[in-house]
Amino acid sequence: MTRRLLAWRGRNPLVLAIPRGAVPMGRIMADGLGGQLDVVMVRKLPSAVGPELAVGAVDEHGNRELAPWLHRSHTGMEWVEQQTVAQIELMRRLRTIYGPSGRRAASCWW
Template sequence: MFEDRTAAALQLAERLMIYKGQNPLILAIPRGAVPMSRIIADKLGGELDVVLVRKLRAPSNPEFAIGAINENGQVYLAGHAAQIGATPEYIEAEKAAQLELLRERRLRYTPVHPPADPHDRIVIV
């Protein structure tokens, strides 16, 4: 469908041109979307930042998700979490572990400034 990610980003930027000049905030999900989002932010004259999320892993299978957490500590927990053995204690420990990883990653991605404030802005993820 697309020649490569750059071509896809350029096509998407063209469709989003209605936001040019409105200082949109382009949020990229690392790692694959960051280069594409840079192209889009540049074309629209917007600001680029990353949005960091982590999977909450199941107790017996770390590849299986029982939920997700963002860097602000907001959690989505799937309905099946308790059914597969995720106790409240396990969930709290998993949240803490993933939140620590998110904090480390934020420091790596944007060490010189805090996350961009999306309040009252057009946000494109």
């Protein structure tokens, strides 16, 4: 860990991590600093023409950010609304796995 991070050791820092790759590293950092881990749930909103193309993102509270070029992606707002609902529901299910404070996050590698 860098010197900047070590300055937080013993001060009970809260380490936030995005699920998948960042959660295991967040667990290592939280443990190394004597802090807590929580996950920040955010999901991509796929376009209507292809699931790999993101037209925005949504967090577990429903806050949404859309790409400025959404109107050129052949993706209508009805699709965006459906995807927003689906992604929020998925994040609610994932939150039960991660727990309110990321307690199980160390074992979740997806």
